[in-house]
């Protein structure tokens with residue numbers, strides 16, 4: 110299963126690569142600051158079936 114995800118920062122549009130693993134849970138949430146603009150990004154990922162669903166939004 111895909112564990113590398115390319116997302117766009119919801120603030121500055123920078124492309125970010127993130128790794129998530131289904132072993133860590135079928136539903137995961139985490140907040141990480143963008144390395145470029147330092148704003149908090151909320152990652153919400155669900156592993157369901159064979160296509161994980163990743164949602165990215167502003168954590169403010």
Ligand SMILES: [Zn+2]
Pocket residue numbers: 118119120121122123143144145146147148
């Ligand atoms: Zn950013």
